[in-house]
Amino acid sequence: MNRMPDAVYREFEAVVGRRNISRDPAVLETYRAIPAQSSDHRGPHEGKTPMPQAVILPGSTEEVQGVVRLCNRYGIQFKAATTFWSVMGYIGSEASVQLDLRRMRTFEIDARNQVAVLEPYVIGGAIQAEAMKVGLTLNIPGVGCSSSVVASTAGWVGFGPTSISMGCASENMLGAEWVLPSGEILRTGSLGAGAGWFCGEGPGPSLRGILRGKQGTAGSFGVCTRMAVRLHPWPGPAAIPTRGTVPAYKASLPDNFKAYTLCFPTWEAYADAIRLFHENDVLFLGHRQFNMFGRDIKAAMIRILNDPDLQLADLPALCEDPYLKEQNEKMKIDIQVILAGQTARDTDYKEMAVDRILEITGGWKSEMMLDKELADWVLLYLIRMGHKNLNYVLCGAYEGNFGLSSNVYVSASVMEEASDLKRKWEEQGTAIAAVGGDSDMGSICIMGGGGSTGWEFFTHFDAYEKASTRGTAEFFNATQAWMNEKGLGVDMGKWNQSARRPDGFYFSQAEQDAMFEKLPQPLVTEYQFKVREAFNPNDLCGSYYRTLDPNRASRRRNEG
Amino acid sequence: MPLQDYRPMMERCSNCLNCRWVPFDKLKSLRFGENCPSVCYYGFGTYSARGRFQLGQSVLDGEVDESEAVGDIIHSCLACGACDVSCKVCRYNLEPLAHNLALKEEAVSRGWVKPAHRAIMEGLRTEQTMLPGRRKADRTAWQEGLGLKDVFQEKAEVLFFPGCKYAYEEDLREKTRGMVRLLKKAGVDLGVLGSAEACCGGRAADMGYADEARERVAANCRACGKAGVTTVVTPCADCLHAFKRQYAEAGATFEVLHVTEYLERLVATGALALPGRIPMTVTYHDPCKLGRQGEPYEAWNGVEKKIRNQIHTWDPKRPRYNGAYGVYDAPRRLLEAIDGVRLVEMERIREYSWCCGASGGCEAAEPEFSAWTASERVTEARATGAAAIATACPWCKGRLGTAVDENGDAMPVVDIVDLVLQAAGEVQA
Ligand SMILES: Cc1cc2nc3c(=O)[nH]c(=O)nc-3n(C[C@H](O)[C@H](O)[C@H](O)COP(=O)(O)OP(=O)(O)OC[C@H]3O[C@@H](n4cnc5c(N)ncnc54)[C@H](O)[C@@H]3O)c2cc1C
Numbered sequence: 010m011n012r013m014p015d016a017v018y019r020e021f022e023a024v025v026g027r028r029n030i031s032r033d034p035a036v037l038e039t040y041r042a043i044p045a046q047s048s049d050h051r052g053p054h055e056g057k058t059p060m061p062q063a064v065i066l067p068g069s070t071e072e073v074q075g076v077v078r079l080c081n082r083y084g085i086q087f088k089a090a091t092t093f094w095s096v097m098g099y100i101g102s103e104a105s106v107q108l109d110l111r112r113m114r115t116f117e118i119d120a121r122n123q124v125a126v127l128e129p130y131v132i133g134g135a136i137q138a139e140a141m142k143v144g145l146t147l148n149i150p151g152v153g154c155s156s157s158v159v160a161s162t163a164g165w166v167g168f169g170p171t172s173i174s175m176g177c178a179s180e181n182m183l184g185a186e187w188v189l190p191s192g193e194i195l196r197t198g199s200l201g202a203g204a205g206w207f208c209g210e211g212p213g214p215s216l217r218g219i220l221r222g223k224q225g226t227a228g229s230f231g232v233c234t235r236m237a238v239r240l241h242p243w244p245g246p247a248a249i250p251t252r253g254t255v256p257a258y259k260a261s262l263p264d265n266f267k268a269y270t271l272c273f274p275t276w277e278a279y280a281d282a283i284r285l286f287h288e289n290d291v292l293f294l295g296h297r298q299f300n301m302f303g304r305d306i307k308a309a310m311i312r313i314l315n316d317p318d319l320q321l322a323d324l325p326a327l328c329e330d331p332y333l334k335e336q337n338e339k340m341k342i343d344i345q346v347i348l349a350g351q352t353a354r355d356t357d358y359k360e361m362a363v364d365r366i367l368e369i370t371g372g373w374k375s376e377m378m379l380d381k382e383l384a385d386w387v388l389l390y391l392i393r394m395g396h397k398n399l400n401y402v403l404c405g406a407y408e409g410n411f412g413l414s415s416n417v418y419v420s421a422s423v424m425e426e427a428s429d430l431k432r433k434w435e436e437q438g439t440a441i442a443a444v445g446g447d448s449d450m451g452s453i454c455i456m457g458g459g460g461s462t463g464w465e466f467f468t469h470f471d472a473y474e475k476a477s478t479r480g481t482a483e484f485f486n487a488t489q490a491w492m493n494e495k496g497l498g499v500d501m502g503k504w505n506q507s508a509r510r511p512d513g514f515y516f517s518q519a520e521q522d523a524m525f526e527k528l529p530q531p532l533v534t535e536y537q538f539k540v541r542e543a544f545n546p547n548d549l550c551g552s553y554y555r556t557l558d559p560n561r562a563s564r565r566r567n568e569g
Numbered sequence: 570m571p572l573q574d575y576r577p578m579m580e581r582c583s584n585c586l587n588c589r590w591v592p593f594d595k596l597k598s599l600r601f602g603e604n605c606p607s608v609c610y611y612g613f614g615t616y617s618a619r620g621r622f623q624l625g626q627s628v629l630d631g632e633v634d635e636s637e638a639v640g641d642i643i644h645s646c647l648a649c650g651a652c653d654v655s656c657k658v659c660r661y662n663l664e665p666l667a668h669n670l671a672l673k674e675e676a677v678s679r680g681w682v683k684p685a686h687r688a689i690m691e692g693l694r695t696e697q698t699m700l701p702g703r704r705k706a707d708r709t710a711w712q713e714g715l716g717l718k719d720v721f722q723e724k725a726e727v728l729f730f731p732g733c734k735y736a737y738e739e740d741l742r743e744k745t746r747g748m749v750r751l752l753k754k755a756g757v758d759l760g761v762l763g764s765a766e767a768c769c770g771g772r773a774a775d776m777g778y779a780d781e782a783r784e785r786v787a788a789n790c791r792a793c794g795k796a797g798v799t800t801v802v803t804p805c806a807d808c809l810h811a812f813k814r815q816y817a818e819a820g821a822t823f824e825v826l827h828v829t830e831y832l833e834r835l836v837a838t839g840a841l842a843l844p845g846r847i848p849m850t851v852t853y854h855d856p857c858k859l860g861r862q863g864e865p866y867e868a869w870n871g872v873e874k875k876i877r878n879q880i881h882t883w884d885p886k887r888p889r890y891n892g893a894y895g896v897y898d899a900p901r902r903l904l905e906a907i908d909g910v911r912l913v914e915m916e917r918i919r920e921y922s923w924c925c926g927a928s929g930g931c932e933a934a935e936p937e938f939s940a941w942t943a944s945e946r947v948t949e950a951r952a953t954g955a956a957a958i959a960t961a962c963p964w965c966k967g968r969l970g971t972a973v974d975e976n977g978d979a980m981p982v983v984d985i986v987d988l989v990l991q992a993a994g995e996v997q998a
Pocket of ligand 1: 089159233
């Protein structure tokens with residue numbers, strides 16, 4: 010690897026100060042994503058991402074701009090990341106610097122306008138805690154509250170359990186300030202018109218749409234240095250009161266909060282219920298959470314997580330417990346919901362609506378989860394979203410597969426078949442954890458109020474053991490083949506396979522061209538090429554923004 | 570466990586960043602939400618427990634041989650264990666604190682040592698104390714005239730073990746003597762190790778000097794064994810931790826109690842009265858070694874076992890030190906037993922308390938970092954409106970007592986024992 014010339018390094022150092030830049034191998038090595046940082050949606054991978062030339066901690070928009078300008082001057086790629094949950098935030102070429110935005114952590118809450126203005130290192134949990142002090146809260150994406158709100162909102166999809174009542178990142182993102190890959194500063198939404206932070210769109214074409222769109226552009230449009238997000242009413246106390254012994258903390262919330270695990274006799278009934286929830290607007294939060302552990306072990310896992318003296322070693326015995334087995338059976342097709350009434354009447358109405366939906370669909374409330382201690386644990390878990398690392402609890406790594414569907418009836422109709430496929434791999438091989446086939450963690454809302462849903466089967470594997478990683482990759486090939494057969498599109502575990510190579514490097518333009526010219530709609534990527542040319546003329550932010558060179562495409566078209 | 574045995578953990582840590590924050594369920598603000606002083610101060614993710622796992626991997630793989638900073642980074646861990654608690658909210662198979670210590674041990678074995686540690690370790694080797702410049706011959710001066718039993722000569726119900734600070738430091742010695750007088754007045758049959766009293770070794774272990782620590786543990790275990798000690802009471806949180814965990818691991822079977830636990834028992838049973846009134850609002854700083862690291866030792870000798878193909882667990886079940894059973898309530902109850910004392914809590918308390926900055930060898934080797942860590946705590950304490958910080962460890966008291974908050978203002982710091990002595994009429998305010 011070529012080292013950055015000393016003179017160039019000194020220029021970066023002059024921008025951020027000596028303390029805030031490093032090229033010491035000990036630091037650089039820790040800014041390489043490892044295989045355990047799975048769930049990057051490009052399948053289980055081996056090896057690390059490339060080593061950056063330097064890691065830089067800018068502390069302000071001006072410093073970010075200074076760094077980006079130098080990157081342009083010297084043709085150095087850069088990638089900004091803040092909380093680094095997924096590999097998306099890591100650089101993908103050796104001629105790169107990694108920006109870690111942890112020094113940027115100011116925030117301001119405008120309670121009257123229900124807006125929070127944030128710098129990147131303000132995590133979801135912190136802003137929620139601050140917002141609750143003034144009777145507000147925010148949508149915390151499914152990645153959990155340890156993740157940067159700005160990263161989730163500017164960089165990726167940003168849907169979560171409260172999206173049913175609060176919408177997703179694309180809907181909650183208001184005014185924003187960006188340092189574009191060219192080094193220019195762009196202010197979007199009402200902020201760009203000098204009218205404050207309150208609105209995501211400003212006059213003219215949607216810059217929010219270009220810079221993040223629905224899915225987020227994973228750091229391909231430079232650095233969002235500040236943004237406003239919408240806050241939503243919080244009908245609870247100024248702080249979530251907690252009790253219990255670590256890790257089995259519980260919320261002691263008033264009676265207007267209810268947590269239920271709703272269960273259904275069939276997948277059709279489940280889909281009907283979700284449709285009715287979308288239509289009736291009664292949920293504060295809805296998410297299929299605990300099934301991520303797996304159909305056969307979820308009740309035992311809930312027991313473990315609620316008893317400070319239990320641990321994974323207790324799993325085999327608990328899985329044999331007849332009561333817990335029975336609960337697994339009863340919660341086979343389930344979803345967690347939280348109601349939050351604004352008034353006593355509102356709470357009653359919501360309760361009635363839930364009961365009526367259960368009546369219509371033949372569903373029931375899980376008796377085990379009605380236990381007050383468990384319900385209070387669920388309230389804390391899902392409102393704060395502070396236990397997302399349980400995603401990794403079984404094996405240290407997982408990747409979600411199968412995927413998203415525009416309509417819950419699509420996934421519901423194939424859920425058992427998908428489960429059987431996974432169960433077969435669990436039973437016939439050892440690469441993936443055997444948890445009972447169905448390990449779907451279902452997002453019931455990928456846009457505000459309803460709409461598309463997720464069905465992400467958690468496939469737990471051991472990134473330390475190559476046989477497990479490789480076997481899991483083979484399993485994903487099998488699920489992709491099945492998805493193809495069913496016409497279900499790209500498996501979630503492979504979404505980002507066209508964004509970063511298996512060795513962790515970005516794709517070159519030629520490699521992207523070769524992939525994308527075969528797309529059914531190559532024009533999208535051609536259009537993106539043109540957008541990139543405009544915003545990122547030196548191509549400094551990597552291949553998560555898929556582009557197809559129009560010249561190559563037209564040459565091929567002419568040849569064809 | 571040597572560093573290479575942590576490789577599976579290094580490779581299974583998924584970078585969730587829990588190790589940088591208090592357990593999220595307990596997060597009350599951004600200002601006081603983080604838990605790892607090292608990553609907060611130095612900035613790079615390298616300094617977090619996750620970064621250290623990856624650094625450990627790079628050390629084993631020889632990828633950082635040209636690093637100038639590697640030793641500094643490794644030794645910048647306070648060994649406070651806040652990362653350990655937060656990590657284990659969700660993970661059942663990672664041991665960040667134990668790994669950080671193994672990394673330090675590896676660094677020491679490779680000669681990546683901090684110059685400031687040399688003098689301390691020299692003092693430990695020659696004078697058996699962590700306080701450089703102090704002499705072994707002076708250690709027992711605090712015992713003079715107290716009529717304490719020498720446990721080698723006479724059996725005593727309780728061995729009082731003051732630790733280096735309470736034995737040597739002039740301003741503390743009087744308090745040590747006061748404590749002894751108070752305990753005796755309450756009818757406790759006290760003894761000391763006499764001239765065999767020496768450092769517990771706990772702080773050496775936190776600095777990565779495992780051999781030296783083991784030597785101290787072995788020597789003190791031998792002494793206690795010879796004297797037939799059954800209960801040890803100490804006012805030092807570091808000593809408590811060493812006795813409770815490292816000594817137990819080395820085979821010791823005596824009961825170990827912090828003096829606040831013992832005093833609280835005496836108050837509860839009526840053996841000790843606290844008639845004095847101290848009108849004061851205090852906030853309590855949980856010492857790491859008494860709180861989250863003060864859990865009882867459980868022996869374990871097992872191996873990793875995979876169940877259900879790939880779920881890794883331990884056979885037999887491995888003790889899970891996560892702060893659940895640390896010593897938090899006794900010091901608080903003792904404070905509340907003093908008439909006039911009002912306790913107000915900081916945001917980061919109990920198992921997710923913020924470290925004072927005195928541990929892990931950082932106070933000597935990284936004084937600015939250590940002072941900043943303490944300053945953060947004083948700022949947090951100030952925000953409660955308390956008039957003073959109460960604590961239960963001489964190292965915390967010393968560190969916080971010499972720190973100032975973010976505005977440059979100091980805050981009075983008292984050991985709970987100081988207040989108890991006052992309330993009991995043993996000393997004047
Ligand atoms: C276990 C797990 C569960 C997840 N669950 C969900 C889920 O339920 N819903 C969902 O929507 N997503 C989910 N994700 C994806 C996740 O949303 C993103 O990883 C997250 O939103 C961003 O947080 P992060 O810590 O990964 O951020 P980072 O690593 O900081 O960045 C994520 C991306 O955003 C870019 N970025 C970061 N900061 C900025 C900035 N200031 N300006 C511009 N770009 C920036 C980065 O370059 C990177 O591409 C999940 C990821 C994981 C690992």
